[in-house]
Amino acid sequence: MPTYVYAVVKPDGSLGDTFEVFQRITEDALTQHPQTGEPIQRVPVLPQVQTMTDKGRFSNSNLERLGFTKYERAGDGVMEKKAGQGPDMISAD
16 A cells, blocks of 8 residues: 655645555545544655665566666667567667
């Protein structure tokens, strides 16, 4: 389930304190604070995507096992295959 950020709407229309709520994508946005009943609005935030290989989740062997191909920059306009199927190198030429 996604985490949504909400902000309390102050009487002057500005946004106040924020908090997070786990909700299904299909659920409507909340309009009142679940504890205080104050008016709130959902605040747009960028999604967080893990790109680190700290636990091997995106290691070359895991990517290959899952059917992905990975290329890394090897020089000026040249990409070298590190995992998966396809040509060993591709270039911009």
